[in-house]
Amino acid sequence: MAAAAGPLRELCRFCRVLLFLSQFYVLSGGESTDIPPYVMKCPSNGLCSRLPADCVECKTNFSCVYGKPATFDCTVKPSITCVDQDLKYQKSFVINMTCRFCWQLPETDYECSNSTSCMAVSCPRQRYTANCTVRDHVHCLGNRTFPKMLYCNWTGGYKWSTALALSITLGGFGADRFYLGQWREGLGKLFSFGGLGIWTLIDVLLIGVGYVGPADGSLYI
DSSP, X not given: OHHHHHHHHHHHHHHHHHHHHHHHHHHTTSSOOOOOGGGGGSOTTEEGGGSOGGGEEEOOOTTOOTTSEEEEEEEEOTTOOEEOTTSOXXXXXXXXXXXXBGGGSOGGGEEEOOOSSSOSSXXXXXXXXXXXXXXXXXXXXXXSEEEEEEEOOOBOSOOHHHHHHHHHHHGGGTHHHHHTTOHHHHHXXXXXXXXXXXXXXXXXXXXXXXXXXXXXXXXXX
């Protein structure tokens, strides 16, 4: 009995050493256990043809004609599983889409950054350089993030109806100009009694047609 316990004890010790070495190998980076960041966007066991663009790698079809339907050979990225119409697992599949670059997509297919440092009310109307990113479910050629010149189109929360109402009722005291953040003009109207009524009438017309807007250059709500 004692003779059999010796080899058994040695075997257990050998197993502990192997377990320690395997854990040390993983912790030292010999085997990466990190999950790729794109996996969070990719639904498991869904249709391969409906996976977001970040989940697949497609070969560029240079023979496609712009604006025409085209097919692209795609492969699923590692750590992603998907199925075909028959619920069979597959790695390679074909995607049907329109032949065009990402920056040629309609505005509904991408999202762009907003700018609050440009003048939305100016002549000529100002533009700004926005960084645009294609939506996940849309496939296109080229870079999915691209710059684009857009018109300034932001609001600071000022209402046109409120500004017009203040101009009609309290415009002689500069309330409309104070509301729009134009405090210098507001003080001028206040101490001149609305320019003896002339300035008040002019502001009613200018605010009514939208020529006079918020001082920060934003649009009315």
